[in-house]
Amino acid sequence: MLILGIETSCDETGVALYHSEQGLLAHALFSQVDMHADYGGVVPELASRDHVRKLLPLCDDILLSAGKTRADIEGIAYTAGPGLVGALMVGGSVAHALGFALGIPVLGVHHMEGHLLAPMLEPEPPAFPFVALLVSGGHTQLVLVKGIGEYSLLGESVDDAAGEAFDKTAKMLGLDYPGGPRVAALAEKGTPGRYRFPRPMTDRPGLDFSFSGLKTYTLNTVNQAKQSGGLDDQTRADIALAFESAAVDTLVIKCRRALEQTGSQRLVVAGGVSANRRLRSALDAMAAKLRAGVFYARPEFCTDNGAMIAYAGCQRLKAGQRDGDRILAVPRWPMDKLPPIGEPRAEGLVD
Numbered sequence: 001m002l003i004l005g006i007e008t009s010c011d012e013t014g015v016a017l018y019h020s021e022q023g024l025l026a027h028a029l030f031s032q033v034d035m036h037a038d039y040g041g042v043v044p045e046l047a048s049r050d051h052v053r054k055l056l057p058l059c060d061d062i063l064l065s066a067g068k069t070r071a072d073i074e075g076i077a078y079t080a081g082p083g084l085v086g087a088l089m090v091g092g093s094v095a096h097a098l099g100f101a102l103g104i105p106v107l108g109v110h111h112m113e114g115h116l117l118a119p120m121l122e123p124e125p126p127a128f129p130f131v132a133l134l135v136s137g138g139h140t141q142l143v144l145v146k147g148i149g150e151y152s153l154l155g156e157s158v159d160d161a162a163g164e165a166f167d168k169t170a171k172m173l174g175l176d177y178p179g180g181p182r183v184a185a186l187a188e189k190g191t192p193g194r195y196r197f198p199r200p201m202t203d204r205p206g207l208d209f210s211f212s213g214l215k216t217y218t219l220n221t222v223n224q225a226k227q228s229g230g231l232d233d234q235t236r237a238d239i240a241l242a243f244e245s246a247a248v249d250t251l252v253i254k255c256r257r258a259l260e261q262t263g264s265q266r267l268v269v270a271g272g273v274s275a276n277r278r279l280r281s282a283l284d285a286m287a288a289k290l291r292a293g294v295f296y297a298r299p300e301f302c303t304d305n306g307a308m309i310a311y312a313g314c315q316r317l318k319a320g321q322r323d324g325d326r327i328l329a330v331p332r333w334p335m336d337k338l339p340p341i342g343e344p345r346a347e348g349l350v351d
């Protein structure tokens with residue numbers, strides 16, 4: 001079954017063609033980062049308008065590069081949420097219009113399920129069950145995954161998401177949006193041990209996270225350095241490293257706890273922050289001690305992309321799930337509301 005995947009939940013227009021037997025045939029991404037950088041973050045209305053401009057031409061590009069035509073597509077998967085409602089509506093409208101014109105099924109996919117399943121596109125995918133750490137701009141969650149749609153939340157951030165903390169730290173250090181990769185690059189030049197930042201909520205039991213205290217600690221450190229006239233390039237790099245080390249350690253401690261608590265031998269790490277190199281090597285070292293395996297998507301599929309939506313949608317479309325006539329755009333949508341694969345989707349999803 002040949003599936004067109006469409007991702008427009010935020011500031012990237014992502015499309016892909018995934019075939020249930022042949023795998024990923026083509027994918028393309030247009031990032032709006034340069035457009036939003038002037039504003040220091042995503043401007044929702046500009047995002048929606050740009051998705052309108054880019055989406056269909058990108059679909060035509062990947063069809064051409066895969067040697068396919070629209071008539072070859074057998075199903076369409078689009079991101080139905082969570083995300084910016086206007087941006088979601090663009091992907092949903094195009095998906096439903098194409099699906100209607102071609103007479104093929106269409107399915108709204110959960111963005112975080114897309115991230116969660118992205119490592120399945122790699123040559124050695126994880127087997128179920130596994131523990132998943134989802135770390136993106138809007139989510140920090142530990143989830144026990146028994147199968148597609150069989151998710152139990154083990155813990156989550158009670159305030160900021162990990163990616164959000166990276167983005168805010170970047171702003172404090174005068175770095176452009178999106179901040180995660182830039183903080184990581186600056187941290188490379190940092191002096192280990194000059195600052196030590198707190199590892200929030202690691203000294204008490206449980207699997208929840210909190211990043212807002214770490215953010216405040218970072219802000220206070222930046223302000224103190226400014227007041228003493230010492231916020232030079234080396235100090236900025238030292239602060240970036242101290243922040244990144246604290247965020248990474250916190251995530252690693254909770255992942256270790258989740259593996260020990262569930263007895264799982266497999267950890268899947270997905271979402272934009274899973275592209276972070278320091279996080280990957282710290283998780284690999286921790287898991288090696290527990291003789292557990294860690295699974296990631298390739299870096300370009302850690303951040304938003306169409307391939308993960310095509311893959312997740314393909315699994316559910318193959319099992320017979322599909323939208324009715326209604327376009328789904330669900331800005332807030334808990335992932336544990338998703339049905340297991342093969343079960344019909346609950347009515348009233350949008351409420």
Ligand code: KG4
Binds near residue numbers: 136162181274
């Ligand atoms: O998954 P994603 O592309 O979009 C959401 O669904 O939110 O994640 C974006 C987040 C941003 O906060 C970005 O700063 C962060 O992932 N990010 C990183 C890195 N690459 C992206 N954070 C730390 N290190 C990175 N290398």
Ligand code: ZN
Binds near residue numbers: 115136137271304
């Ligand atoms: Zn995402």
